[in-house]
Amino acid sequence: MKKIFGRVLSLLTGVALGCTILTTVPAPVQAAYSLPVNVEAEACSLGNGATVATNVYGTEYPGYSGDGFVWASNSGTITLEVTVPTNAMYELSTRCWMYLGNQGDSRLQVVSINGVPQGNFYIPNKGGWMDYSFGFFYLEAGTTKIEIGSSGSWGFILYDKISFDYADMPDLNIEPTLCDPKATLETKSLMKYLTSVYGNHVISGQQEIYGSGNDGDYELEFNYIYDKTGKYPAIRGFDLMNYNPLYGWEDGTTERMIQWVKEKGGIATACWHINVPADFTSYKLGDKLDWTKCTYKPTSSFNTANCLDKTTKEYAYLMLAIDEMAKQLLILQDAKVPVLLRPFHEAEGNNNTDGSGAWFWWGSAGSDVYKELWKLLYTTLTEKYGIHNVIWEVNLYTYANSLEWYPGDKYVDIVAYDKYEGSPYTWKTSAASTAFLTLVNDTNDTKMVAMTENDVIPDIQNIVNEGAWWLYFCPWYGDFITSSRYNDPVLLNTIYNSEYVVTLDELPKDIYGSAPSDEVAGDLNSDGNFDAIDFGLLKSYLLLNTPINLTTADVDGNGQVNALDFSYMKQKLLGKIDKFPIE
Structure with missing residues (x-):
């Protein structure tokens, strides 16, 4: 992590905070502070419902600094007027104690800047004083009014200190290492490209409609974008939901994915709205059901936790569902088409x-079960089916306990965020930088963060100003892209034609890599064939470091020449395999 704005500015420009303690006798206090600001909460302006205290109804909360803390009841506010020295990203944070309920419970608090709400922040009960960040904000030079506990806050929280400083911005320099060590050459090449643009460009994307919507016109949204901008999105979103064991039917999704990648040169991403029988109790494994009797929402008859128990009907059904998706992924793998796969999305809701806020069945048993469910899917696809053309995307949110839903670095390549107005914030065309930077920090800046679904596309200038370099955006289909209610056509044109936004025509031709057409995998003596002589040359190289053609020797396409390549060559000579992994 690095500071992108010099601390030297704090020596030149102060931050003026107008503070008044509202006690029995108002005592206005004026003071000028240099960055970083770190003030006692009780030194700020307190609105009705916020009072300075040392206990609450006789209960002590030891460990506070200064003369006391600010107790915000159901409507208390804390206000700071700050003189911002320069246009930059800033962070607002506090030392606080949310004391109601059980540990892990949270209460919503609202922050406003210059009278404009910046979002709803769920502060958890940690059983004591904690440091909490309200996030990151792009502020222009001048006087800024910050209010904590604005209208809509649930209150009943204690504030000890308020801090304000330049934001500590991330490097966004991600290694192109996939969580699947056996990833295909094309998948590795795509990952390398994604990491190369991350942090300096945003890739354009668009979700297609599924299930023969738009009267079967799958190109409606894409033609709309081209008509308004003269460009096509680089990423196309698909849904594998219709490949299922219940009402499954061939809607051409897999073939369209192949066409988009192989013929258009685009990038494919896919979600998986996998259904379960609405009445799972009466369902018999293998039965076909009308789609109206199926659901992806939580249903009382389907116990998601049972998916982890091999003896249950839920587990057996899940394996049937995975098998249907695996067949399609194998078709894509054989066609050398990698996919950004986002299964079990938006699990937290x-x-x-505990699953009480889940929108889909896969999140209904809570975060612990969900993480194991994700790992089960990962290991089943990679180990049982040998699927290695997937870049794994997991959805997270930025609530107090959202990180509890993260399956772990070993099973994730990209962190996904789905942004819709009012769910939970009203973002408009802002860069949603607080959400972006929170997720970056949650994974210690080791995973790329993408806006995998959205309605309003952020203004690219806001993204540049705020350093919220989402890997890509991808509006949902229908009105979410075609209605000016969500995306103004003029701004859409500006975004798609920005130098910072990657469109379909700007993707590199070799994004998926390619082996030289005049070389044969395993041909080390350049005679146009692979045979026992080449096998002997590799053995000599491994034992004696005899010079060879390292490009053709790397038959598994992992970028190294070692005993694995020797093993593959031996297997092919013995007829145990028909082709090398790189072929």
């Missing part, structure tokens, strides 16, 4: 860890 509304703020929770």
Whole structure:
């Protein structure tokens, strides 16, 4: 992590905070502060419902600094007027104690800047004083009014200190290492490209409609974008939901994915709205059901936790569902088409860890079960089916306990965020930088963060100003892209034609890599064939470091020549395999 704005500015420009303690006798206090600001909460302007205290109804909360803390009841506010020295990103944070409920419970608090709400922040009960960041904000030079506890806050929280400083911005320099060590050459090449643009460009994307919507016109949204901008998105979103064991039917999704990648040169991403029988109790494994009797929402008859128990009907059904998707992924793998796969998406739903806020069945048993469900899917696809053309995307939110839903670095390549107005914030065309930077920090800046679904596309200038370099954006289909209610056509044109936005025509031709057409895998003596002589040359190289053609010797396409390549060559000579992994 690095500071992108010099601390030297704090020596030149102060931050003026107008503070008044509202006690029995108002005592206005004026003071000028240099960055970083770190003030006692009780030194700021307190609105009705916020009072300075040392206990609450006789209960002590030891460990505070200064003469006391600010107790914000159901409507208390803390206000700071700050003189911002320069246009930059800033962070607002506090030392606080949310004391109601059980540990892990949270309460919503609202922050406003210059009278404009910046979002809803769910502060958790940690059983004591904690440091909490309200996030990151792009502020222009001048006087800024910051209010904590604005209208809509649930209150009943204690504030000890308020801090304000330049934001500590991330490097966004991600290694192109996939979580699947056996990833295909094309998948590795795509990952390398994604990491190369991350942090300096945003890739354009668009979700297609599924299930023969738009009267079967899958190109409606894409033609709309081209008509308004003269460009096509680089990423096309698909849904594998219709490949399922219940009402499954061939809607051409897999073939369209192949066409988009192989013929158009684009990038494919896919979600998986996998359904379960609405009445799972009466369902018999293998039965076909009308789609109206299926659901992807939580249903009382389907116990998601049972998916982890091999003896249950839920587990057996999940394996049937995975098998249907695996067949399609294998078709894509054979066609050398990698996919950004986002299964079991939006699992948390509304703020929770026990499944009570879940929108989909796969999140209904809570975060612990969900993480194991994700790992089960990962290991089943990679180990049982040998699927290695997937870049794994997991959805997270930025609630108090959202990180509890993260399966772990070993099973994730990209962190996904789905942004819709009012769910939970009203972002408009802002860069949603607080959400972006929170997710970056949650994974210690080791995973790329993408806006995998959205309605309003952020203004690219806001993204540049705020350093919120989402890997890509991808509006949902229909009105979410075609209605000016969500995306103004003029701004859409500006975004698609920005130097910072990658469109389909700007993707590199070799994004998926390619082996030289005049070389044969395993041909080390350049005679146009692979045979026992080449096998002997590799053995000599491994034992004696005899010079060879390292490009053709790397038959598994992992970028190294070692004993694995020797093993593959031996297997092919013995007829145990028909082709090398790189072929």
